[in-house]
Amino acid sequence: QGVLLTGLGTFAMVQEEFKGEEVYVVRRPVFQLQIESLCLRELMFPTVVIPGDVTIKPLDYKWLSRATRLPMRVVEGCVRETILLYSFQLRNRQRLAFTFKDIGVLSCKDDVLCMRFYYDCVTGLETKATRIALLHT
Numbered sequence: 001q002g003v004l005l006t007g008l009g010t011f012a013m014v015q016e017e018f019k020g021e022e023v024y025v026v027r028r029p030v031f032q033l034q035i036e037s038l039c040l041r042e043l044m045f046p047t048v049v050i051p052g053d054v055t056i057k058p059l060d061y062k063w064l065s066r067a068t069r070l071p072m073r074v075v076e077g078c079v080r081e082t083i084l085l086y087s088f089q090l091r092n093r094q095r096l097a098f099t100f101k102d103i104g105v106l107s108c109k110d111d112v113l114c115m116r117f118y119y120d121c122v123t124g125l126e127t128k129a130t131r132i133a134l135l136h137t
Helices: 061-068 072-091 119-125 130-136
Strands: 002-005 009-019 023-033 056-058 098-100 104-109 112-117
Touching: 023 104, 023 112, 023 119, 061 072, 112 119
Parallel strands: 002 056
Antiparallel strands: 002 009, 009 023, 098 104, 104 112
């Protein structure tokens, strides 16, 4: 499953097979960046490909509205403006971190923009092969 944040990127959970002494099928989080290329012209970022069999859905503004008790138009506006602000900061060489509660941090260090997932996020998805999932995330 995956969630699209229009103008920023897609979070998804993918399954991958890793071969060592044994074969492990590992679930791990990924983030596919989709910020306007003008913002990223001097930045490097890892290329992440989300497999075609992963279902991607847009962010559920209705659920967020109920969870925050704010009108849906306010929630949509806040998300849209936050993404625009972050893109503007990247374009103007302000390298601020963008924190996603319980997921991780999108940060830029030495002109490399990447998503660093929290330990608990990775281990919450994978219980059998957490070390392999952590190494490959």
